[in-house]
Amino acid sequence: MRLDFIRGLYERSGPYASVYVDTDRSSEGAANVVQRRWAQLRERLAEEGAPASALDPIGELMSDPVWAAPGRAAFARDGEVVFTEALAHRPRRQTARWSPLPHVVPLLAQRGEHVPHVEVLADRAGGDVTVVADGRRRELTVEVADPDRSLQKTGQGGRSQANFDREVEEGWRRNAVALAEVVEKEAHGIGAEVVVLAGDPKARGLVTDYLAKDVVRRLTVAEHGSRAPGADLDHFRRAVEGACRAWTERRCEELLDTYAAGNAVAGLTETARALRDRRVGTVLMHDDPSSTAMMWIGPEPTQLSTDPAELAAWGVGEPMRERADAALARAVAATDAELWFVPRLESPDGIGALLRF
Numbered sequence: 001m002r003l004d005f006i007r008g009l010y011e012r013s014g015p016y017a018s019v020y021v022d023t024d025r026s027s028e029g030a031a032n033v034v035q036r037r038w039a040q041l042r043e044r045l046a047e048e049g050a051p052a053s054a055l056d057p058i059g060e061l062m063s064d065p066v067w068a069a070p071g072r073a074a075f076a077r078d079g080e081v082v083f084t085e086a087l088a089h090r091p092r093r094q095t096a097r098w099s100p101l102p103h104v105v106p107l108l109a110q111r112g113e114h115v116p117h118v119e120v121l122a123d124r125a126g127g128d129v130t131v132v133a134d135g136r137r138r139e140l141t142v143e144v145a146d147p148d149r150s151l152q153k154t155g156q157g158g159r160s161q162a163n164f165d166r167e168v169e170e171g172w173r174r175n176a177v178a179l180a181e182v183v184e185k186e187a188h189g190i191g192a193e194v195v196v197l198a199g200d201p202k203a204r205g206l207v208t209d210y211l212a213k214d215v216v217r218r219l220t221v222a223e224h225g226s227r228a229p230g231a232d233l234d235h236f237r238r239a240v241e242g243a244c245r246a247w248t249e250r251r252c253e254e255l256l257d258t259y260a261a262g263n264a265v266a267g268l269t270e271t272a273r274a275l276r277d278r279r280v281g282t283v284l285m286h287d288d289p290s291s292t293a294m295m296w297i298g299p300e301p302t303q304l305s306t307d308p309a310e311l312a313a314w315g316v317g318e319p320m321r322e323r324a325d326a327a328l329a330r331a332v333a334a335t336d337a338e339l340w341f342v343p344r345l346e347s348p349d350g351i352g353a354l355l356r357f
Contacts, residue, residue, distance in 0.1 A: 001113050001340065003333035005135070009075060009083050009102050010301060010330050017045050017054045017076045018103035020091035021062060024070045038062045041096035048098035057081045071110075075102040085111070092289055100297065105325040109287050109341055113251075115244040116190045120183055121227045121236070122199035122207050124172045127179040128227055133190035140186070144178040176206035183207070187215050193251075194218055194243045198225025198236050255340055255354065259284060264354050266347040268293060268324055269306045275331040276302045276314075279355050283332050285325065286350030287341040293324040293349055301334030324351070 009016075019041055023034050042055050054076050061074055061081055071087030083102070087110055097103045119130040126143030187195055195218050197204055204221060211219065220243040225236030258264070265274050272295065274280045296308045298316035304327040305311045308319040328351070332339045345352055 001108065001111075002336075002338055003108070003329065006083060006102075006104055006329075007333045009104070010333060012077055012082060013299070014077060014100045014102070015050075015098055016082075016100075016102040017050045017058065018073075018095065018097045018099065019045070019058060019075075020073050020087075020093070020095040020106055021071065022090045022094055023062065023072045024090060034062060037094065041094065044096045045098050048096075050098040051078065053078050054098075073107040075104070087111075099326070100320050100322050101326040101330055103323065103326055104329050105285075105323075106289065108329065108339065109289070113248045113340075115194055115247055116192050117194035117196065117240070117244055118183055118187050118190075118192050119236075119240055120179070120195065120197045120199070120207070121225050122176075122179055122197060122203040123227050124175065124200055124203050125227075126175045127182075127199065127203070127207070129179070129182055129186060131186045131190060131192075133192075140182060142175070142179045142182050144174055172202065172206060176203060177210050180207050180210035184212050184215050187218065192218060193247050194220065194240075196220045196222055196236075196240045196243050198222035198239065199227060252340065252342055255282060255284060256342060256345070258354055259352055260346070264352055266352045268295065268349050268351045271328070271351050271353045272304045272306060272331075274353050274355060275304065275328070275335060275337070278302065278335050279357055280332070280335060280337045280353045281356040282338045282340055282354040283328055284340055284342050284345055284347075284352045284354070285328070286345045286347075287343070288350055291325065291350070293351075294321055295324045295327050296320065297322045297327045297330075301330045304328070304331055324349075 021037055021041065025031055025034065038059060042059065045055055057080055058074050058076050061084060069086035070089050071091040072084060073087060074084040075082050085107060091106065092110060095103065095106060114135055116133040121128045129140040129142060131138045183195065195215055197207060197219060208216065208219065220239065222236055222239035225233060265271055271283060295304055295306050296311050296319040297304050298311055298319060303311055303314060303316050311319040329339065
């Protein structure tokens with residue numbers, strides 16, 4: 001994943017309060033439970049030296065019901081919450097940390113890869129298109145055939161039946177062409193990795209015929225899904241989730257194969273050196289919530305090392321000790337690299353990197 005969305009966190013110096021709270025309010029009295037959870041985490045942060053000016057804004061956030069979600073991650077410094085995001089599920093563990101860098105990796109791991117994709121529900125009158133990228137959804141409707149002309153064959157046209165049928169089929173074709181053009185444009189515009197098409201079988205076939213070959217290669221056809229008002233779209237949503245998950249798994253395997261083939265470095269020490277030289281294209285990290293690996297950092301994002309003497313040689317006057325995953329995330333965000341969580345990695349500490357050069 002790219003970390004552009006958290007880059008603003010590193011524009012301000014720390015220390016930061018990082019919290020992950022179970023904020024589920026689905027049961028009676030849950031709001032009070034959330035406040036008790038936050039009070040316990042706040043006490044822990046205060047013991048670590050976090051001032052009230054950093055903690056009060058988080059408290060206001062937790063007490064506002066508009067922010068209700070199964071879980072919430074928040075990162076604050078003196079006087080403000082710099083970044084917060086709702087979690088689709090409760091946090092894997094409730095966390096409170098006061099540290100030089102924001103503790104973002106639990107958020108990244110739970111958030112998962114957001115796959116840019118296009119969802120399409122087609123029928124013979126046109127289609128509905130949903131474009132999903134950068135955590136945002138945009139919805140479009142495509143219909144170009146004359147609404148006063150029928151799009152259904154009735155079999156009651158008498159001698160004109162053949163002409164009538166041709167007009168109906170031409171209406172289907174025009175809508176399919178228009179829909180394919182929109183899907184193609186939107187897929188190229190967001191760099192879609194997945195396109196999922198559902199709806200009327202005839203319309204699906206026509207749209208597929210008019211899609212560009214590079215879009216067809218990303219296409220998954222779902223058997224269930226309809227534009228009809230009130231239609232049950234659960235099967236379609238599961239098909240979309242499955243297609244995105246399958247792409248993520250394939251991409252993960254490709255990265256691991258590239259790592260095994262070479263032009264990569266293994267281990268925290270070598271990965272840090274490659275990040276300092278801005279040679280890293282992708283950092284691979286084994287998702288281990290129990291990891292406590294530490295390293296040394298300086299004020300700049302690419303100042304990180306497992307050896308403080310190495311940083312001193314680079315001109316860092318007072319290296320600070322910090323979580324290794326937090327230091328890596330900052331360097332990845334600053335160097336326009338990517339971070340991928342992988343289920344396994346041939347590396348002594350579960351860290352490696354694919355190099356640009």
